[in-house]
Amino acid sequence: MKNAKAHIQVLPDNVINKIAAGEVVERPAAVVKELMENALDAGATDLKIEIVAGGRTLIAVADNGGGMGRNDALLSIERHATSKISDVNDIERVSTLGFRGEALAAIASVSRFTLRTRPPAELAGTELILAGGRMQEVRDVGCAPGTLVEVRHLFFNVPARRKFLRSDQTELAHIRLAFMMYALAYPSVGMQLKADGRELYNLPAQASLPDRLGDLFASIPNQELRRVAYAAGPLKISGYIALPSLTRADRSEQHLFINQRPTAAALLSGAIREGYKMLIPKDRYPVVFLFLDLDPGQIDVNVHPAKKEVRFRNPAEVRQAVAEAIRQTLARRPGQSNPAYIAGSAAVKAPAPDQPATGPIWSYPARRPSTAPLPQPTDKTPAAPAAGMENKPWAWRRIVGQIGSLYVVMETEDGLVLMDPHAAHERVLFEKFMAEISGGRVKSQALLMAETVVLPPVAAVALQPIMAELKQTGFNIAEFGQDTFLIDAVPACFGNVAASGLIKEIAAALNESAERNKGGRWLEELIAQAACRAAVKAHTRLAAAELEELVAQLEKAEMPYTCPHGRPIIIHFSFQELAKKFGRNAPRD
Ligand code: ADP
Ligand code: MG
Numbered sequence: 001m002k003n004a005k006a007h008i009q010v011l012p013d014n015v016i017n018k019i020a021a022g023e024v025v026e027r028p029a030a031v032v033k034e035l036m037e038n039a040l041d042a043g044a045t046d047l048k049i050e051i052v053a054g055g056r057t058l059i060a061v062a063d064n065g066g067g068m069g070r071n072d073a074l075l076s077i078e079r080h081a082t083s084k085i086s087d088v089n090d091i092e093r094v095s096t097l098g099f100r101g102e103a104l105a106a107i108a109s110v111s112r113f114t115l116r117t118r119p120p121a122e123l124a125g126t127e128l129i130l131a132g133g134r135m136q137e138v139r140d141v142g143c144a145p146g147t148l149v150e151v152r153h154l155f156f157n158v159p160a161r162r163k164f165l166r167s168d169q170t171e172l173a174h175i176r177l178a179f180m181m182y183a184l185a186y187p188s189v190g191m192q193l194k195a196d197g198r199e200l201y202n203l204p205a206q207a208s209l210p211d212r213l214g215d216l217f218a219s220i221p222n223q224e225l226r227r228v229a230y231a232a233g234p235l236k237i238s239g240y241i242a243l244p245s246l247t248r249a250d251r252s253e254q255h256l257f258i259n260q261r262p263t264a265a266a267l268l269s270g271a272i273r274e275g276y277k278m279l280i281p282k283d284r285y286p287v288v289f290l291f292l293d294l295d296p297g298q299i300d301v302n303v304h305p306a307k308k309e310v311r312f313r314n315p316a317e318v319r320q321a322v323a324e325a326i327r328q329t330l331a332r333r334p335g336q337s338n339p340a341y342i343a344g345s346a347a348v349k350a351p352a353p354d355q356p357a358t359g360p361i362w363s364y365p366a367r368r369p370s371t372a373p374l375p376q377p378t379d380k381t382p383a384a385p386a387a388g389m390e391n392k393p394w395a396w397r398r399i400v401g402q403i404g405s406l407y408v409v410m411e412t413e414d415g416l417v418l419m420d421p422h423a424a425h426e427r428v429l430f431e432k433f434m435a436e437i438s439g440g441r442v443k444s445q446a447l448l449m450a451e452t453v454v455l456p457p458v459a460a461v462a463l464q465p466i467m468a469e470l471k472q473t474g475f476n477i478a479e480f481g482q483d484t485f486l487i488d489a490v491p492a493c494f495g496n497v498a499a500s501g502l503i504k505e506i507a508a509a510l511n512e513s514a515e516r517n518k519g520g521r522w523l524e525e526l527i528a529q530a531a532c533r534a535a536v537k538a539h540t541r542l543a544a545a546e547l548e549e550l551v552a553q554l555e556k557a558e559m560p561y562t563c564p565h566g567r568p569i570i571i572h573f574s575f576q577e578l579a580k581k582f583g584r585n586a587p588r589d
Contacts, residue, residue, distance in 0.1 A: 013079070024106045027165060028055025028154055029174035031107055035149050036182045037097035038104070039063035041084065042147065044189060045205055051195040054168030055175055056154055064146040067119040073126045074138070077115065079105040093296045097261060104149075109133030110161065112152040120145035132157045176200065180216050181262035184255065184289065187212045213240065213289065220253075220287060221246070223572070226332070228290065230325035235318065236293040237325040244276060244330070244562040247284035257291045258299060258310055265310055268292075271319040275326025278525055279559065280566040290322070331558055392555040393417075393570060399551060405541050408551070415574040421542060421550055423563035426532035428553045430564040432493040433528045442474040443492035450488035453500040457483055459507035466510065469523055477503065494531050505530035529564050 025031055032049065039047050042065030052058035068076060075081045082101030085094055107113060108130045118125030125143040129136045155161040165171060172195055183191050183203055190205030203215055214222070224246040230237040239257075256268050268290070276286050300311040312318045394412035402408050408419040436442045455463060460483040470477055474491030487499045494502060509526050542550065554560050554569065562568055 024103055025110060025154075026161075027174060028059055028171045029178045031055065031059050031111075031151055031154065032061070032175050033178045033182075034098070034103035034107065035059070035061035035151075036178070038149075039065055039147065040182065040186055040189065041096045041098055042066045044146065046190040048192045049179065049194065051172060051175055051193070053196070054165070054171030055151075056162075056165060056168065056171070057152065059151040059154065059175075060148065062146065062148040064144070067122075067146050068117045068126070069119055069122060070126045070138075073115060073117050073128055077104045077108050077113075077128065077130065081105070094301065095259065095296045099301075105133070107149075107151055110156075110158050111154045112156065114150040114152075115147070116141055116143050116150075117147040118143050118145050178262075181255065181257075183216060184209070184212050185257050185260040185262060185291075209239070209289075223574075225287075226329050228325050228329045230321065230328065232317070232321040232324070234295050235298075235321055237290065237322060238293070239289045239291045241290065241326055241329060242287040244279035244286065244559075244566055245568040247280050247286050247566075249284065251285050253287040254285055255289045259293055259296060260291070261301070261310075263310055265312075267312060267315050267319055268322060271322035272326060274319070274323040276330075278529070278564055279330065279562060284566065292318070292322070294318075393560050393572075397551070399544075399547055402541060402547065408542075408547060410551070412572075415572055415576075416578070417573075418571045419551070419554075420563075420567070420569055421547070423567050423569040424550055424554045424560075426563040426565070427557050427560065427569055428550070429493060429497075429531055430528045431557050431559070433491060433531065434524060436491070436493060437473065437524045442472075444474040444476065444489045445492040445495055446476075446489045447487065447499055450486055451498070451500045452480060452484055452486050453503045454484050455504065455507050459504075459510070460485075462510040463503070463507045466523065470506075470527075473524060473527060475503075491527075491531075497531055502531055505533045525564075532564055 024034065028051075032051075032055065036047060036049070039061060042063060044063035044065035046064045048060075048062045050058065050060040072083070078101075080101045082099060084096045084099045084101075104115075109132060112132075113128075113130040115128045116125055124140045127137070127139050127141040127143075129138075155165070175195075176193070179191070179193050179201065183189075183201070187207040187209050188205060191201065191203045192199065193201045201215070203212065207215075210222075213220070213225075220242075224243045225240040226243065228237055228239050228241055251269060254269065254272060256263050256265060258265070272286065272288055272290070280286060298313045300313070394410075394417065396413045397417070398411045400409040400411055402421075406421070408421050408424075410417040410419060433442075463485065464479065467477060467479070474489070475487065476489035477485055477487045480486040485503060487503055490497070490499050490502060506527055509530050560569060
């Protein structure tokens with residue numbers, strides 16, 4: 001090895017601290033995260049955070065938690081000093097956010113650091129001032145109960161670290177994200193964030209998760225979120241997930257929490273994908289805010305220096321539960337009454353979550369109580385008896401017509417809906433077929449004229465092994481020489497779809513599908529999707545009666561919002577949005 005030192009030496013503590021600091025404190029946002037965790041662990045109900053110059057000049061976090069007496073304050077800035085665990089076994093069931101006792105020591109060693117703290121029962125507080133980890137001053141101060149940590153000139157003594165900091169704006173963006181995550185995880189705690197004198201957030205205490213979502217993610221349309229409440233034994237899954245119509249190109253809007261700790265567990269990303277299977281394209285990521293609560297003994301948080309990752313003791317169970325929670329949530333109709341928790345494999349009574357007992361934040365499309373200017377129905381007959389109303393994306397609708405030989409325009413109780421009839425047709429076909437399959441009652445329909453189809457060699461080879469299964473799903477198909485197949489019956493629900501086109505689509509999909517050994521309904525789903533592709537293509541003008549029929553069928557669908565390939569079926573504009581666009585402040589005048 002070149003440049004190797006001639007002898008081994010034990011590093012002085014201040015050097016060790018700097019190395020550790022590199023892991024825990026890689027950038028200002030990490031300081032904010034650690035200080036927020038400490039404040040929350042201390043039982044604070046109010047946090048005030050101040051940032052100057054992206055955290056390079058100042059990071060200050062003030063809380064109204066339990067504070068520390070003089071001795072504890074002095075200990076808190078020592079390495080491996082923690083009040084949260086006392087032996088190894090505690091690590092296995094730690095329920096606080098912190099436990100390593102490293103953060104304050106690490107932060108203090110790479111900054112000019114002030115700690116001011118006072119337990120509520122004591123009259124005076126303690127102030128510690130450190131520079132680069134060296135104590136400069138210890139004294140009594142008058143201060144409010146709780147703790148204030150000020151971190152100035154981060155990395156002033158570690159130029160290598162300082163060089164890696166990005167622009168103030170970028171560092172602030174990371175800080176905001178950290179702030180938002182803890183604000184979501186602890187809606188009952190009031191939190192304020194100021195940057196360069198400007199107030200970015202001022203979130204009230206005693207808030208609910210939907211309140212916080214509204215305050216922090218105003219750009220995400222509430223009506224496209226569904227509330228999750230699911231329990232599988234002691235594992236609880238809650239939060240909000242997007243309808244398949246609300247996706248992103250990456251995972252940046254998949255917010256995951258385990259025991260109120262923001263986390264990035266690869267396992268959960270996979271489970272989410274599975275839950276949305278068949279509903280969204282492969283390269284899209286649904287927006288989710290998912291909270292897992294489980295026994296601390298079921299996870300190991302001691303695998304990452306900044307505790308960003310966790311390891312599960314029973315990963316398969318967690319994965320399965322998350323996917324199932326998503327599936328059940330998406331299958332639930334908007335407005336359908338939400339049990340406090342949907343019971344999973346092992347039903348249990350779960351404590352009420354942090355959210356109100358309503359379904360989505362509001363139902364889709366929103367039935368807003370008073371703010372939405374409702375058109376007054378006069379000659380309008382309800383589309384269905386009241387009992388069936390909550391089974392649809394709307395309670396009332398009127399078909400206005402079709403535009404561009406394609407889109408269907410509808411008025412609903414709270415806005416305007418555009419519907420893609422082709423996507424709607426796909427959805428209806430798909431669900432019909434899947435329902436018949438699950439009911440074991442697929443009707444087969446003989447073709448007036450048998451059709452032959454010639455497949456490319458690879459597709460033909462792919463089709464052969466599933467001929468028997470195809471027969472069970474209502475097809476009658478026989479091999480007819482080199483790469484040629486003869487079809488003389490198809491599932492009745494695909495009645496007007498060309499049989500040869502259908503088989504071509506199925507064979508092509510078989511070729512691409514890597515899932516054939518996964519069991520379950522993969523073949524049926526594949527057939528249904530193929531049928532959709534083969535179905536009558538768009539740009540067909542529909543007669544009024546046909547439109548009526550299609551909309552009526554869509555209203556009965558399990559998932560009336562997206563086609564089986566994940567494209568939206570309906571796009572909704574609320575009266576509120578329209579009023580905004582027209583510069584009218586509701587209510588209508
Ligand atoms: P950890 O959080 O892993 O225990 P830290 O270095 O972050 O380690 O904090 C060390 C200790 O200092 C904590 O265990 C806690 O007892 C105390 N402490 C830190 N911040 C606060 C705070 N804001 N309020 C009260 N006590 C605190
Ligand atoms: Mg800590």
